[in-house]
Amino acid sequence: VQLQASGGGLVQAGDSLTLSCTNSRRAFAHYAMAWFREAPGKEREFVAGIRWTSGSTYYADSVKGRFTISKDNAKNAVYLQMNSLKPEDTAVYYCAADLSRLTDDSGNFYFQSGYDFWGQGTQVTVSS
Secondary structure (H helix, E strand, C coil), X not given: CCEEEECCEEEECCCCEEEEEEECCCCCCXXXXXXXXXXXXXXXXXXXXXXXXXXXXXXXXXXXXXXXXXXXXXXXXXXXXECCCCHHHCEEEEEEEECCCXXXXXXXXXXXXXXXXXXXXXXXXXXX
């Protein structure tokens, strides 16, 4: 399993970006995928997640209404459409996958412990 995140960049406040995360190896069963982010000096935090079978989506309060997570089953890919970006969205964004049903425990869905494979991160910088 190798997750590859891409799509980050430097944008101005109010702009949009779309992050992509793909699995470069053979297809495997996802149970959930998610995006986390880590800002300088802060802990890594949950941004958005999606359950693979049901397509149910979940968001951090800070991004609700601005970010949209989606998936492409055929490509084993997950996307994060980010609109109305704010300077406080500046962070390294990581995609993560649950291949071990860790997120069957709903309490794990919003935490790093719910995911056993991680991408390398992509930098998003939002200037004011």
